[in-house]
Amino acid sequence: xxxxxxxxxxxxxxxxxxxxxxxxxxxxxxxxxxxxxxxxxxxxxxxxxxxxxx
Numbered sequence: 001x002x003x004x005x006x007x008x009x010x011x012x013x014x015x016x017x018x019x020x021x022x023x024x025x026x027x028x029x030x031x032x033x034x035x036x037x038x039x040x041x042x043x044x045x046x047x048x049x050x051x052x053x054x
Contacts, residue, residue, distance in 0.1 A: 002024075004021055004022070004024050004027055005021065005022070006019060006020070006021040006027075007019075007020040007021065008020070009036050010017075010050060011037050011050075012050075015049060015050045015051065016047050016048065016050055017047070017048045017049075017050050018043065018046070018047055019045060019046040019047075019048070020043075020044070020045040020052060021032060031048075034047050034048055035049075036049040036050075
């Protein structure tokens, strides 16, 4: 089984979660299925609405 390091952070004021990880096709496809997930080119990270993760 391959291990993948995912760095995350929560921006409480904006109500967002930030996910950063080295490119992995399977993980990218999984993140894309999360409600509200969007790729941020500037930060090179996925950003998701905090409330959609419940």
